[in-house]
Amino acid sequence: MSIPFLKHDPLPTGAVEELGRFGGTRLRRIRCGNPGPFTFLGTNTYLIGEGAVAVLDPGPEDAAHHAAILQALDGERISHILVSHTHRDHSPGAAALKAASGAPSLGFGPHLTPPEAGGEGADHAFDPETRLADGDAVEGDGWRLSALHTPGHCANHLCFALEGGGVLFSADHVMSWSTSVVSPPDGDMAAYMAGLARLAARDEALFLPGHGAPLPEPAPFTRALLAHRQAREDALREALRGGPATVAALVPRLYGALDPRLVPAAGRSLLAHLRKLEAEGLARHQAASDVWAAT
Template sequence: MSIPFLKDDPLPTGAVEELGRFGGTRLRRIRCGNPGPFTFLGTNTYLIGEGRVAVLDPGPEDAAHHAALRAALAGETVSHILVSHTHRDHSPGAAALRAASGAPTLGFGPHQTPPEAGGEGADHAFTPDIALADGGTVAGEGWRLAALHTPGHCANHLCFALEGAGVLFSADHVMSWSTSVVSPPDGDMAAYMAGLARLAARPEALFLPGHGAPLPEPARFTRALLAHRQAREDSLRAALAEGPATVAALVPRLYGALDPRLVPAAGRSLLAHLRKLEAEGLARPEPGSGAWAAAG
């Protein structure tokens, strides 16, 4: 099943997009100017409600983005600062926004993998004022969000369902422009694929991702993401059936020609698949060689 990625997002950096009213709740989007191979055109920040507003994913430490948020919120009060996960393109901006507004921060918890254990790319300074577990809720004037713990891309990753509105903020678990990187040990492929299956069964008609344009028909898209991951895993098992191989040797065999900037991330995702297969008794590391072999 091919994935119908949305590669066009005409929203200018720093501009405010009126997404509409959903279940009576006004939603707006502002994109940070932090483009890159893993952030597409930049990180999306969402404004939920009006008058007293929740801000979801304030983005990186970026003075221009913080100024754009202040301008968009002129005359309004920030009541909550929500963080989907603690990668450095999503949560560091919460500190400046909290200092300016006094609003509490909410998220699953601090980053769960320390730097020395492979927790690179993370905002280790962030700890939410209020922790939200799976199924936890937060409400403001005219809106209510339910948190869905969806680890895989990041161990503390949350999606948020806007209750009664048919909208789910899917952050980096489901993005409209690309697949997500799953990098062990903080990233977990089994958890990621289980999260995709969970989100594909959701009733919402619109996903609002952490990067890229709004995603209509999200169930079909999410099922395609899951099928893609399963196909990658099947190809990996077929490659291992031909004999042991290292991750570095497997990347070009399974991915073909890649932008060199994406090769390390592809290797991390393959490692995540291998660790999933190892847990299932279907692959094993070859001691001392760095290679992996079929098992079972």
Template sequence: MSIPFLKDDPLPTGAVEELGRPGGVRLRRIRCGNPGPFTFLGTNTYLIGEREVAVLDPGPEDAAHRAALRTALGKDRIGHIVVTHTHRDHSPGAAALKALSGAPTYGFGPHQTPPDAELRGGDHDFIPDRRLADGDLLEGAGWRLRALHTPGHCANHLCFALEGGGVLFSGDHVMSWSTSVVSPPDGDMAAYMAGLARLSAREEQLFLPGHGAPLPDPAPFTRALLAHREAREAALRAALQQHGPASVEALVLRLYSPIDPRLLPAAGRSLLAHLLKLEAEGAARRMGEDWAPA
């Protein structure tokens, strides 16, 4: 199944996009100027409510983005600072916003993987003032967010459903522009795929991702993401049967070619996540640096 990615996002960096008032709650989006192979055009920050708002995913420590947020706020004040997960393109900006506003921070918990065990940098400085577990409710002035623990891309990843609004803030678990990197040990492919299945069954009609444009009609898109992972896993099983034992590097070149060289390390980490899932299921085994069918 092909995935209908949204490769266009016309929102200029630092500008404010009004996303309407689903369920009577004003929503706004501001994009940080941190483009890259993993961040697309930049990290999305969302303002939820008005007068006293929640800032969801303040982004990296970036003075220009912080100034854009202050302009977007106008006379509104920050009452909550909410973080989907602790990658450095999402949570470090929380510290300056907290110092500016005095607002408490919210998230699942601190980053769970040591710095020397990661492909992507975790924000090890962020520790939320209030920890949110799966199903917890966060309430503000005229809005309610339900936390959904969706590990896989990041062990402490949360999505947030706007109650009564038909909107889900999907962080990096479901992005409109690309698939997500799943990098062990913080990333877990079995958990990621289970999260995709869970989100595809939800009733929200709009996903607001951590990167990329808003995603309407998200259920078919999310099912396509899951089908893509299932197809990748089937191809990996076949490659192991035909060409194993083989290294992760050799398997990446076989299964992902052609690929942007900048993305090879990330592809290798996601493929390793699939192999670890197959190992746990008894379908693959390690032979030193190589992998073979069980």
């Protein structure tokens, strides 16, 4: 199934986009200037409410982005600092924002995979003052958010639903511009696909992702993401029927020609699929030769 990615996002770096009022709640977006192969044009920071405002995903340590957030909120105050997950493009900016505002930080918890266990891009310094579990509510002046624990891309990943607003902040679980990286050991493909199914069944009319433009009509898009992952898994099982292979050998067979910067991430994604298949009894790892085989 083709995925209708949104590859155009005209918001300039540091500018404030008025997204509108949803259930009476004012929403704004600011994009950080940290473009890259995994961040697209940059990390989205969302301002929720007015007067007393929640800031969702303050982004990386970036002085210009920090200044843009404070300038956008001139005359208002920050009541909450919300973090969707502990990757270095989303959570490190919380420290400077707390120092400037005194507002409490909220998130699922610290990064769940220790540094010695591997993984890329983790922010091990962030530890929220308030830990949110699946279904917990966060309330402010004129708004209420419900936290949804959606591991897969990151084990402590949260989405946030704006109650009565028809909006879901989907962070990096569902992005409008690309699929998400799922990289073990912190990334988990089974959990990620279960999260996609969960989000596809919701009734919000708009997803606001961690990178890329707002995503209208998100349910069919999210179903397409899930179908894409299932098709990749089916192709991987078919490749393994041809004989044992290393992850490095499988990448070009399943992905074709790739931007060299994306090859390692493709390998991590295949590894996540392989570990899912192994847990389901459909593949096995031959450690001595580091190859994978069908069962």
